[in-house]
Amino acid sequence: MSVTEKVGSWARTQQEQYAHGEQRPLGGLLGAMGVYGALTAAGAAALRATGRPLPERIPLGDALLLTVGTFRLARTVAKDPVTSPLRAPFTRFEGTSGEAELAEGIREHGGWKHAVGELVTCPFCLAQWIGTGFVLSYVAAPRATRLAGLVMTIVAGADVGQFAYDKLQSDVTDS
Template sequence: MSSPVRRWAQAQQRAYTRGEDRPLGGFLGAMGVYSGVVSAGAVALRASGRPLPERIPLGDAVLLTVATFRLARRIAKDPVTSPLRAPFATFGGASGEAELAEEVREHGGWKHAVGELVTCPFCLAQWVGTAFVFGYVAAPNATRLAALTMTAVAGSDVLQFAYDAIQGGVTEDDGDGGTGG
């Protein structure tokens, strides 16, 4: 016999998904992990005695924003980081310049939820941004340096696209097999 809470959760799953295979339990688990990590980080920062910044300078906020964008896309779409996604996704081909299209491998459960997380740059941005903010509070200079690296890469990406556009688009193979990485 299942518990009333389990029966309620199963009824919610059926009503919400209408037969589609959506990993609500896995998403709930991911939210729990995220909340636990944030709580542990907050406790660690509190215990360290390091004060929270009263405000973040605009330049630092922009630096962290661009770095969050670039690192989230790097993790979710870059060919070089595909081994991190491989346990949860299957290769579906190129989806753009130096980016891959991948499908979630498992359907239902926590592996499905992780697959959706690691293949979605929008989803990963929450985790990456949180890491950058905690890093900024705990070790601002080291975090600025790491963020500067990702921001420089994002700037380079923009320049690569601009260069290709000025050249009328490169039609020859540039020797990297279209992977860019």
């Protein structure tokens, strides 16, 4: 039995024992973790090959910039109507949820497409991937990464402004 067959057999056994008949994509999620680990290791190896030293510490301002940037980019990928073509192979449109955000369901239950569907519709899940990308990028090219983070931070600030403006407008019309 090959390694792939053994992993598949193990995943099916875990599915039966874990999910109680529900279609949980344990094999696909395991694959996603493997891809994340491989990409992170490849990024770290590439950084090491360049000889760039890791920062002793990241300044608080940069950490905050990348945190807000990660938040905004994760929500953009997971919920924005403009990015729905990226999610469409794995999801089904169900309506809107919140201001300028979509609600989408998983298109296929079980398997790797289910796992990807869960990943691309979950801003909390995407934040780890995006945050890791930002950190690796920050070590490789801090100035460019700050600019990318700044764009997403500006968008997050503009979002807050839009919500505040809408609230003020509704308060004026309610008076």
